[in-house]
Amino acid sequence: MLRKLTPNLIVDDVNKTIEFYQTTLGCFELVLTDPKEGRFDWALMRCEDVELMFQSKKSLETKMPGFFSSMKTGGTVIIYIEVDSIEPLYNWIKDRVKIISELSDTQYRMREFLIEDCNGFIVAFAEWA
Numbered sequence: 001m002l003r004k005l006t007p008n009l010i011v012d013d014v015n016k017t018i019e020f021y022q023t024t025l026g027c028f029e030l031v032l033t034d035p036k037e038g039r040f041d042w043a044l045m046r047c048e049d050v051e052l053m054f055q056s057k058k059s060l061e062t063k064m065p066g067f068f069s070s071m072k073t074g075g076t077v078i079i080y081i082e083v084d085s086i087e088p089l090y091n092w093i094k095d096r097v098k099i100i101s102e103l104s105d106t107q108y109r110m111r112e113f114l115i116e117d118c119n120g121f122i123v124a125f126a127e128w129a
Contacts, residue, residue, distance in 0.1 A: 004051075006044075006051040006052065006053055007052060007053065007077070007079070008042075008053040008054070008055055009052065009053065009054050009055070009077065009079075009119070009121060010055055010056075010057050010060060010068065010071070010073050011054050011055070011056060011057065011073055011074070011119045012056065012057055012058075012073050012119070013056070014033075014039075014040040014041065014042065014043050014054050014055070014056050015039060015040055016118055017043070017054045017117075017118060017119060018030055018040070018043055018045065018054070019118075020117055020118040021045050021052070021117075022045075024093075024096050024097060024118075025047075025093070025097075025123075026092070026093075027047040027048070028045045028046065028047045028052075029045065029046055029047070030043060030044075030045055031043075031044040031045060031046050031051075032044040040056070041055065041056050041058070041059035042054065042055045042056070042059065050081055052079070057071070057073055073119055073120070074117075074119035074120025074121050075120040075121065075122075077121055077122070078114070078121075078122040078123075078124055079117075079121060079122070079123045079124065080124045080126065081123065081124065081125050081126070082126055082127065082128075083125050083126065083127050084127065085127070086103065086111050086112070086113070086125060086126070086127035087103070089125060090103045090113050090125070093115070094113075097115040097116070097117075098115060098116040099113065099114070099115055100114040100115060100116055100122055101113055101114040101124075105129050106129075109128060109129050110126040110127065110128060110129060111126065111127045111128075111129045112124055112125060112126035112127070113125055
């Protein structure tokens with residue numbers, strides 16, 4: 001049966017995305033890339049149990065010509081990450097990123113805030129209230 005979900009997000013610049021997730025968000029480490037150095041077409045990043053893959057739109061267009069050429073990258077997915085201690089994370093990150101939704105309690109018993117990453121994807125960080 002199903003065991004794990006690791007989204008592969010389409011981005012324009014994998015190297016820029018790696019920089020954002022390592023430096024701006026702080027905890028993501030680079031696990032694998034293709035190619036192994038230089039301008040990356042694909043990367044796997046991990047922060048504890050959270051894994052994300054990023055693949056360049058250009059590399060996908062070479063594998064599936066015409067399919068991705070008219071698609072816009074970013075903005076069509078919300079990455080929802082559950083955390084253990086949201087307030088220290090929010091205080092550390094709030095001046096480093098574009099905040100989409102300030103830290104608040106929701107009607108579904110989560111305390112959360114949302115940011116925009118360097119590709120236009122929304123990243124939500126949440127803790128059970």
